[in-house]
Amino acid sequence: xxxxxxxxxxxxxxxxxxxxxxxxxxxxxxxxxxxxxxxxxxxxxxxxxxxxxxxxxxxxxxxxxxxxxxxxxxxxxxxxxxxxxxxxxxxxxxxxxxxxxxxxxxxxxxxxxxxxxxxxxxxxxxxxxxxxxxxxxxxxxxxxxxxxxxxxxxxxxxxxxxxxxxxxxxxxxxxxxxxxxxxxxxxxxxxxxxxxxxxxxxxxxxxxxxxxxxxxxxxxxxxxxxxxxxxxxxxxxxxxxxxxxxxxxxxxxxxxxxxxxxxxxxxxxxxxxxxxxxxxxxxxxxxxxx
Amino acid sequence: xxxxxxxxxxxxxxxxxxxxxxxxxxxxxxxxxxxxxxxxxxxxxxxxxxxxxxxxxxxxxxxxxxxxxxxxxxxxxxxxxxxxxxxxxxxxxxxxxxxxxxxxxxxxxxxxxxxxxxxxxxxxxxxxxxxxxxxxxxxxxxxxxxxxxxxxxxxxxxxxxxxxxxxxxxxxxxxxxxxxxxxxxxxxxxxxxxxxxxxxxxxxxxxxxxxxxxxxxxxxxxxxxxxxxxxxxxxxxxxxxxxxxxxxxxxxxxxxxxxxxxxxxxxxxxxxxxxxxxxxxxxxxxxxxxxxxxxxxxxxxxxxxxxxxxxxxxxxxxxxxxxxxxxxxxxxxxxxxxxxxxxxxxxxxxxxxxxxxxxxxxxxxxxxxxxxxxxxxx
Numbered sequence: 001x002x003x004x005x006x007x008x009x010x011x012x013x014x015x016x017x018x019x020x021x022x023x024x025x026x027x028x029x030x031x032x033x034x035x036x037x038x039x040x041x042x043x044x045x046x047x048x049x050x051x052x053x054x055x056x057x058x059x060x061x062x063x064x065x066x067x068x069x070x071x072x073x074x075x076x077x078x079x080x081x082x083x084x085x086x087x088x089x090x091x092x093x094x095x096x097x098x099x100x101x102x103x104x105x106x107x108x109x110x111x112x113x114x115x116x117x118x119x120x121x122x123x124x125x126x127x128x129x130x131x132x133x134x135x136x137x138x139x140x141x142x143x144x145x146x147x148x149x150x151x152x153x154x155x156x157x158x159x160x161x162x163x164x165x166x167x168x169x170x171x172x173x174x175x176x177x178x179x180x181x182x183x184x185x186x187x188x189x190x191x192x193x194x195x196x197x198x199x200x201x202x203x204x205x206x207x208x209x210x211x212x213x214x215x216x217x218x219x220x221x222x223x224x225x226x227x228x229x230x231x232x233x234x235x236x237x238x239x240x241x242x243x244x245x246x247x248x249x250x251x252x253x254x255x256x257x258x259x260x261x262x263x264x265x266x267x268x269x270x271x272x273x274x275x276x277x278x279x280x281x282x283x284x285x286x287x288x289x290x
Numbered sequence: 291x292x293x294x295x296x297x298x299x300x301x302x303x304x305x306x307x308x309x310x311x312x313x314x315x316x317x318x319x320x321x322x323x324x325x326x327x328x329x330x331x332x333x334x335x336x337x338x339x340x341x342x343x344x345x346x347x348x349x350x351x352x353x354x355x356x357x358x359x360x361x362x363x364x365x366x367x368x369x370x371x372x373x374x375x376x377x378x379x380x381x382x383x384x385x386x387x388x389x390x391x392x393x394x395x396x397x398x399x400x401x402x403x404x405x406x407x408x409x410x411x412x413x414x415x416x417x418x419x420x421x422x423x424x425x426x427x428x429x430x431x432x433x434x435x436x437x438x439x440x441x442x443x444x445x446x447x448x449x450x451x452x453x454x455x456x457x458x459x460x461x462x463x464x465x466x467x468x469x470x471x472x473x474x475x476x477x478x479x480x481x482x483x484x485x486x487x488x489x490x491x492x493x494x495x496x497x498x499x500x501x502x503x504x505x506x507x508x509x510x511x512x513x514x515x516x517x518x519x520x521x522x523x524x525x526x527x528x529x530x531x532x533x534x535x536x537x538x539x540x541x542x543x544x545x546x547x548x549x550x551x552x553x554x555x556x557x558x559x560x561x562x563x564x565x566x567x568x569x570x571x572x573x574x575x576x577x578x579x580x581x582x583x584x585x586x587x588x589x590x591x592x593x594x595x596x597x598x599x600x601x602x603x604x605x606x607x608x609x610x611x612x613x614x615x616x617x618x619x620x621x622x623x624x625x626x627x628x629x630x631x632x633x634x635x636x637x638x639x640x641x642x643x644x645x646x647x648x649x650x651x652x653x654x655x656x657x658x659x660x661x662x663x664x665x666x667x668x
Contacts, residue, residue, distance in 0.1 A: 255493035
């Protein structure tokens with residue numbers, strides 16, 4: 001029983017990290033149907049900028065704020081310099097551009113920062129919290145709380161605000177959106193800034209658990225992408241549930257079957273789900289009117 | 291007429307190169323890519339040492355010309371660069387091969403061209419069986435396993451759990467450890483693994499903790515995995531001795547894991563980590579102190595064990611060149627093989643035709659982390 005509880009808490013710890021990264025994918029996807037493969041680099045930038053500004057002597061909250069704003073600026077630059085000039089290119093080309101951007105950002109990061117692993121202290125210390133014979137670190141709760149907060153914010157954005165609806169409209173039909181007076185360029189810039197900021201926030205929250213170095217982005221983005229696909233691309237609740245589910249599958253496989261099959265089991269479940277429900281667990285069915 | 295002039299120019303150029311006596315040292319190192327944190331200090335060390343030797347007038351009056359390529363940890367690139375070093379740059383000796391993968395792809399090139407090659411990678415396959423032209427400076431992972439098991443034996447530990455990374459280093463060391471563990475009367479009761487980028491290992495550690503009879507835990511791996519294992523180990527209050535590998539023997543590991551979680555962790559390390567703790571008459575003490583001071587001055591950070599491997603490779607080469615009295619690759623090779631009692635950062639090196647590594651288990655120091663710093667286990 002204690003073991004099961006520990007596996008579940010481990011799953012939640014890892015799952016919350018995946019969920020937070022997965023949430024970052026949703027906005028850009030909703031605005032442009034582009035899966036932004038540079039999302040992992042935003043997470044990395046969040047962690048790295050925080051580490052280096054913190055080492056330079058700034059207090060942690062200020063360092064984190066600078067990291068989030070800095071990453072958002074990189075997101076805007078990515079849109080202005082790489083995505084916007086290629087406007088009109090098919091979605092696949094744009095996705096490949098984001099892959100190129102991720103390689104570029106990683107390359108710059110290893111020159112600007114360094115190639116070592118870094119970490120900063122957990123926000124509320126490292127004393128484990130005991131729950132029914134198992135333990136979880138306070139930082140995991142921070143990550144979980146961060147995921148839920150970002151989820152709530154995104155949900156409110158897309159359903160309650162005009163801006164959110166403008167984002168969805170732009171995704172649906174850019175020309176029609178322009179015709180009803182939506183500034184689609186501004187919507188794209190906003191969505192890149194927000195996605196990057198969410199990614200950086202994820203980086204700030206998860207670094208005390210996962211450590212950070214210039215090349216952590218790929219692995220995080222891959223798992224976050226898998227979580228987003230599992231839950232349904234573009235849907236915040238899908239990202240949240242997909243991430244936690246992925247974490248739980250991994251932890252339970254590692255605990256009860258074998259740690260060797262941990263990743264394989266997770267991907268088998270994703271394949272089965274996508275086979276039965278190609279839109280993911282919470283994805284909306286796309287219908288095209290002919 | 292034009293062709294003739296061109297030929298004459300070429301001939302003249304060739305003469306010029308041959309006349310300006312210099313030793314051409316080739317290197318292909320993983321400065322970037324997944325092994326960057328190994329290759330980066332290695333490349334920095336080589337550049338620093340070459341500059342130093344040349345500033346002092348070279349060796350035997352000849353300057354060293356370093357040609358350094360970055361293979362990004364990719365064995366295919368390493369092979370291409372090794373070929374380029376041999377054919378275009380016409381080097382006399384090659385240092386490099388940051389990972390076992392890149393080393394294995396450089397070996398055939400060096401052997402075909404009959405050029406001595408000093409590898410900076412860990413696996414035992416590199417020098418066992420002995421290859422005529424191939425040497426290496428780091429300890430093998432088998433030696434790390436033996437050192438750890440020796441220490442366990444001394445503490446009366448007979449049943450252990452293992453949790454290994456699935457990356458190349460972790461997988462290779464796990465195999466070597468399982469291979470020699472029987473020699474020490476130690477039994478592996480639990481054998482878990484984790485991915486190199488995993489963020490939480492509590493399920494695996496819970497299983498080890500719940501395995502009856504486990505008296506200590508060994509974690510072969512490098513990169514971020516061991517620091518996560520160490521933190522989770524404390525989180526679960528496993529309360530058993532924890533052994534890490536030489537792969538994380540750096541100050542950075544203590545910072546990443548946190549001094550509290552790392553308290554009491556033991557690992558086999560090199561003299562480089564503990565210049566202050568070495569006995570005054572230790573032959574490695576002056577070497578290590580000088581290297582640490584120079585590296586600190588040049589780059590503003592403490593050198594890592596991996597930089598030390600490059601330092602030793604260069605020291606072996608300089609020692610060999612001084613004795614060889616020639617820059618012919620064959621003469622350099624013979625001189626390297628005759629290296630005797632040379633103190634490096636990793637150990638005191640004495641090579642022979644049967645041993646192209648040159649030191650034994652005693653070169654490893656068993657270290658324990660106390661109050662966020664290293665202490666020697668006597």
